[in-house]
Amino acid sequence: MSGLADETAGDLPVKDVGMNLAGIGGLQESSGAQNTRARQAMSRICREELEDRFLRLHDENLLLKQHARKQEDKIKRYQSSRSRVDNKVYPTFASQIWT
Numbered sequence: 001m002s003g004l005a006d007e008t009a010g011d012l013p014v015k016d017v018g019m020n021l022a023g024i025g026g027l028q029e030s031s032g033a034q035n036t037r038a039r040q041a042m043s044r045i046c047r048e049e050l051e052d053r054f055l056r057l058h059d060e061n062l063l064l065k066q067h068a069r070k071q072e073d074k075i076k077r078y079q080s081s082r083s084r085v086d087n088k089v090y091p092t093f094a095s096q097i098w099t
Contacts, residue, residue, distance in 0.1 A: 042050065
């Protein structure tokens with residue numbers, strides 16, 4: 001089975017988890033407390049780093065959208081080829097009567 005491989009395994013985008021602005025904690029906090037902590041953490045980060053993170057996330061978002069569009073196009077192609085094969089293999093009842 002090692003010979004079989006997913007053709008898209010090599011081109012899947014991977015999310016960069018990096019540092020979490022709210023900190024690393026196992027306990028759940030209320031959304032208000034999380035927002036306050038996130039704002040405090042952001043105020044400690046320099047503008048250049050925030051811009052860098054924003055641009056990195058923006059680029060990642062664009063890549064993910066592009067990848068999703070490619071996958072949707074591939075699905076459409078598979079569906080259309082599948083319907084053509086199905087029409088050849090399983091002709092409709094009306095076409096069986098008239099042939």
